Amino acid sequence: MDLKAAAEKLERDGYAIIEDFLTQEEVEALKDRMRQIVADVDPKEHNTVFSTTNQTRNDYFMNSGDKIAFFFEEKALDSEGNLTVDKQVSVNKIGHVMPHQDSTFLSTNPPKLIGVWIPLEDALKDNGCLWFYPGSHKEGTHNNRFMIRNPDTSPDQDAIIFTNSALEYDDAKFVPAEMKAGSLALIHGDVVHRSSANTSDRSRHAYTFHLFESQGVEYSKKNWLQPTDKGTFTHLFAQ
Numbered sequence: 001m002d003l004k005a006a007a008e009k010l011e012r013d014g015y016a017i018i019e020d021f022l023t024q025e026e027v028e029a030l031k032d033r034m035r036q037i038v039a040d041v042d043p044k045e046h047n048t049v050f051s052t053t054n055q056t057r058n059d060y061f062m063n064s065g066d067k068i069a070f071f072f073e074e075k076a077l078d079s080e081g082n083l084t085v086d087k088q089v090s091v092n093k094i095g096h097v098m099p100h101q102d103s104t105f106l107s108t109n110p111p112k113l114i115g116v117w118i119p120l121e122d123a124l125k126d127n128g129c130l131w132f133y134p135g136s137h138k139e140g141t142h143n144n145r146f147m148i149r150n151p152d153t154s155p156d157q158d159a160i161i162f163t164n165s166a167l168e169y170d171d172a173k174f175v176p177a178e179m180k181a182g183s184l185a186l187i188h189g190d191v192v193h194r195s196s197a198n199t200s201d202r203s204r205h206a207y208t209f210h211l212f213e214s215q216g217v218e219y220s221k222k223n224w225l226q227p228t229d230k231g232t233f234t235h236l237f238a239q
């Protein structure tokens with residue numbers, strides 16, 4: 001798909017896939033780098049499990065904006081933070097991701113968020129590819145549901161909360177986006193998307209990041225993720 005067609009598809013459906021964005025060598029370089037980063041991590045220093053169903057979050061999660069943070073699979077660590085599985089498969093990547101709009105996690109005014117998702121291995125239906133609800137980005141924020149820092153900071157309260165419950169979606173509205181390793185998905189901040197559990201015996205590593213315009217755009221101070229005292233988020237272009 002050329003860039004003009006991708007821009008049109010992004011505008012129409014809320015997502016677009018660009019094939020062969022990375023070369024095989026670039027994919028291998030990213031996988032090698034990730035293997036090295038995981039090999040070097042001490043699980044005891046990053047004793048945080050990422051649950052795709054239970055939203056228990058702590059300071060480690062909230063302050064992850066200026067560093068590489070590691071979130072382990074549920075059951076990958078025992079109660080003392082020791083690994084119970086091979087380190088290379090302990091970092092979260094297998095669980096499913098519930099239907100969501102990225103802009104409700106990283107809200108900006110006006111809405112300017114875009115997600116970039118690059119599978120480093122073929123992402124197919126059986127190993128948890130993305131699924132999109134085409135056109136849903138034109139419907140604004142569903143159910144006014146945002147993930148925010150809890151204004152009630154009492155010790156017995158969760159640090160991060162959702163402002164409303166999640167909507168249930170008819171599965172028939174979602175279309176699968178099977179992708180080859182090294183292709184790239186552009187994800188409009190308001191498009192509803194999800195991924196399924198990886199039921200295959202293969203992994204499905206992916207590299208993902210989210211971008212928003214900084215000029216003339218306000219990043220919500222309510223968002224769960226805030227720049228730390230080390231400064232702002234990384235800029236893509238020099239200021």
Ligand SMILES: O=C(O)CCC(=O)C(=O)O
Nearest residue numbers: 097102115117195206208
């Ligand atoms: O990697 C996944 O399974 C889901 C990723 C996703 O939904 C996102 O990056 O917004």
